[in-house]
Amino acid sequence: MMENLSDRYVLDVRNLKVHFFTDTGVIPALDGVDLWVRRGETLGLVGESGCGKTLTARAILRLVPEPGRIMDGEIYLTGENLLVLPEHEMRKIRGDRISMVFQEPMTSLNPVYSVGNQIMEVLTVHRSAMTGKEKKERVIELLKAAGIPSPEQRFFDYPRQLSGGMRQRVVIAMALACGNPQLLIADEPTTALDVTIQAQILEMFREIQDKMDMSILLITHDLGVIAETADRVAVMYAGTIVEYADVVKLFKRALHPYTLGLLKSILQTPQVRARRRLHTIPGAVPDFLDIRNKCRFFSRCAFAHKNICGQEEPEMIEVEPGHLVRCARVEKIEEHRRRV
Amino acid sequence: MRSETRRFSPICRYLRNRLFLTGMIILTPMILIAVFAPIIAPSDPLEIDAVNKFQTLSREHPFGTDEFGRDVFSRVVHGATISLRVGGLTALLTAIIGVFIGLASGFYKLLDAVIMRFMDGLMIFPGLLLGILLMAALGPHEFNVVLAMTILYTPRIVRIVRGAVLEIKTQDFVDAARVIGVSNIRILWRHILPNCLAPLIVQVTFGFAWAILVESGLSFLGLGTPPPAPSWGNIISDGREFIRNAPWLMIFPGLMISASVLGLNLIGDGLRDILDPRLRNIRSQPESTAG
Numbered sequence: 001m002m003e004n005l006s007d008r009y010v011l012d013v014r015n016l017k018v019h020f021f022t023d024t025g026v027i028p029a030l031d032g033v034d035l036w037v038r039r040g041e042t043l044g045l046v047g048e049s050g051c052g053k054t055l056t057a058r059a060i061l062r063l064v065p066e067p068g069r070i071m072d073g074e075i076y077l078t079g080e081n082l083l084v085l086p087e088h089e090m091r092k093i094r095g096d097r098i099s100m101v102f103q104e105p106m107t108s109l110n111p112v113y114s115v116g117n118q119i120m121e122v123l124t125v126h127r128s129a130m131t132g133k134e135k136k137e138r139v140i141e142l143l144k145a146a147g148i149p150s151p152e153q154r155f156f157d158y159p160r161q162l163s164g165g166m167r168q169r170v171v172i173a174m175a176l177a178c179g180n181p182q183l184l185i186a187d188e189p190t191t192a193l194d195v196t197i198q199a200q201i202l203e204m205f206r207e208i209q210d211k212m213d214m215s216i217l218l219i220t221h222d223l224g225v226i227a228e229t230a231d232r233v234a235v236m237y238a239g240t241i242v243e244y245a246d247v248v249k250l251f252k253r254a255l256h257p258y259t260l261g262l263l264k265s266i267l268q269t270p271q272v273r274a275r276r277r278l279h280t281i282p283g284a285v286p287d288f289l290d291i292r293n294k295c296r297f298f299s300r301c302a303f304a305h306k307n308i309c310g311q312e313e314p315e316m317i318e319v320e321p322g323h324l325v326r327c328a329r330v331e332k333i334e335e336h337r338r339r340v
Numbered sequence: 341m342r343s344e345t346r347r348f349s350p351i352c353r354y355l356r357n358r359l360f361l362t363g364m365i366i367l368t369p370m371i372l373i374a375v376f377a378p379i380i381a382p383s384d385p386l387e388i389d390a391v392n393k394f395q396t397l398s399r400e401h402p403f404g405t406d407e408f409g410r411d412v413f414s415r416v417v418h419g420a421t422i423s424l425r426v427g428g429l430t431a432l433l434t435a436i437i438g439v440f441i442g443l444a445s446g447f448y449k450l451l452d453a454v455i456m457r458f459m460d461g462l463m464i465f466p467g468l469l470l471g472i473l474l475m476a477a478l479g480p481h482e483f484n485v486v487l488a489m490t491i492l493y494t495p496r497i498v499r500i501v502r503g504a505v506l507e508i509k510t511q512d513f514v515d516a517a518r519v520i521g522v523s524n525i526r527i528l529w530r531h532i533l534p535n536c537l538a539p540l541i542v543q544v545t546f547g548f549a550w551a552i553l554v555e556s557g558l559s560f561l562g563l564g565t566p567p568p569a570p571s572w573g574n575i576i577s578d579g580r581e582f583i584r585n586a587p588w589l590m591i592f593p594g595l596m597i598s599a600s601v602l603g604l605n606l607i608g609d610g611l612r613d614i615l616d617p618r619l620r621n622i623r624s625q626p627e628s629t630a631g
């Protein structure tokens with residue numbers, strides 16, 4: 001799309017394909033994902049369970065789980081294609097230039113080491129010139145910055161001695177240990193936490209981002225979180241991006257029928273809104289094996305037309321600058337919107 | 341923020357476990373005897389005294405004397421040194437080798453196929469039979485006994501370690517380590533190995549007991565620690581011809597073997613409960629007992 005401008009973006013993912021080679025066949029779990037994140041902005045990645053959000057994050061770090069393989073595409077980090085780097089170069093990038101925070105703070109820390117020790121490991125790996133004392137001081141600083149009270153004592157605590165919220169703060173401190181990651185990937189960082197803690201953690205992300213001019217890829221189920229934190233949103237469906245827009249625009253003028261479904265499901269049913277989960281679009285994510293030669297959303301779409309949507313996969317179209325939709329029925333949808 | 345659970349000091353936790361405590365009460369004197377054998381034994385275990393053959397129990401010879409007039413008490417005491425040394429060394433070697441092979445096997449898929457076939461191959465032989473074969477091939481020497489038993493027991497350690505690695509490597513914290521740029525080797529050593537230690541320690545304790553038994557078995561058949569060294573198996577072996585007239589030749593070393601094996605197995609069971617109650621599937625290996 002923008003060949004020579006790729007370094008304007010901190011992250012620029014193009015046509016990313018990841019296939020799983022299972023005993024029962026090849027699953028194209030990511031089937032041409034395009035994403036880009038500008039400096040200092042937060043891109044929200046939403047979509048229902050199993051659509052490939054976590055896989056996208058892992059593919060960016062080149063840590064696709066077995067039996068998956070990255071088959072095609074390019075991933076540029078500030079203009080540098082990560083997919084052609086040798087593994088040892090890639091290791092230098094992980095944890096330093098790209099950091100990641102997981103959903104489950106309970107299990108993403110090693111039970112046999114104190115939290116201070118674990119954060120120190122990031123420095124051991126990436127800042128080998130630092131002395132033990134410097135590292136320890138830095139870790140205490142990080143714990144403090146992550147909002148952990150009396151960090152000198154918490155340094156020696158084991159993960160099981162901390163609450164979920166505190167652990168997530170430790171994980172965040174770990175993600176920021178090297179100073180200033182260009183990209184922070186947060187995979188449902190607050191899903192496992194209760195609502196007040198969730199708000200605190202999101203607030204912390206915002207502060208860090210302001211201070212460090214860092215880009216964030218925020219993966220979530222929760223459109224509420226998106227509304228509060230994201231600048232731009234990518235909506236994912238069955239292994240591909242179906243809509244990409246500014247957050248305001250997305251809430252005002254979503255165009256893809258799937259996005260409309262997501263928005264409707266949080267606006268209409270209070271129970272779902274309370275749980276903030278997106279389960280109410282009729283039908284289920286299609287089997288990856290039978291979505292060839294038609295729109296992926298075809299079988300669940302209220303606007304689908306057999307001759308248009310059932311014949312080939314629609315292209316991504318730019319309906320206005322910065323707003324892209326993978327749908328062949330945009331006019332029909334606009335018309336429908338005007339009527340209601 | 342801090343969890344409320346009271347934490348007992350680690351030693352307390354161990355001593356509160358009955359199995360472990362009983363095992364320790366049995367094993368500690370054994371170890372003391374083994375270490376201080378030269379001080380405890382009243383005479384040289386190899387000293388022949390043709391005049392005082394087959395003496396029954398007396399003040400001077402608490403466990404009597406054997407066909408060469410050697411003091412059985414001294415021999416049993418020194419036997420503790422040999423048997424525990426051979427058993428302990430085997431346990432240590434199997435632990436070290438088993439950890440390396442087990443880690444590699446659990447972590448690297450390609451190696452796994454090869455290694456596990458090889459280990460299965462070793463395990464289909466009945467333990468003592470392969471032991472006899474190995475000893476016949478290696479020749480009689482105390483260290484060869486250790487070597488043969490290490491070859492026999494390592495597959496069990498490999499299995500346990502490999503199983504633990506397979507489970508642990510799928511855990512989130514291993515992924516989290518990858519995400520911060522930790523290399524595979526470092527993940528293995530720093531993140532996976534320490535989490536495998538519980539089942540390893542339990543299995544190694546059972547291995548220790550197993551080795552004491554097998555060493556006695558091999559010695560009894562004349563293929564173990566070469567005589568006249570007074571390993572418990574050798575003392576029994578020497579005494580078997582005279583079981584009617586001089587039963588003490590077999591009873592005392594037999595008791596020592598039973599006691600140390602019992603003690604170690606109790607410790608193993610205790611450790612299993614203390615370290616990780618999920619490890620119920622690890623058991624001592626009665627089917628390969630020999631002797």
Ligand SMILES: Nc1ncnc2c1ncn2[C@@H]1O[C@H](COP(=O)(O)OP(=O)(O)OP(=O)(O)O)[C@@H](O)[C@H]1O
Pocket residue numbers: 020022027029047048049050051052053054055056065066067221
């Ligand atoms: N080990 C595997 N073998 C085969 N397919 C897999 C494997 N792991 C993931 N997948 C495929 O990848 C798809 C995407 O999974 P992913 O974890 O990225 O979903 P997600 O969007 O993060 O969902 P969630 O919201 O539940 O976290 C799954 O639907 C599945 O088809």
Ligand SMILES: [Mg+2]
Pocket residue numbers: 053054055187
């Ligand atoms: Mg996920």
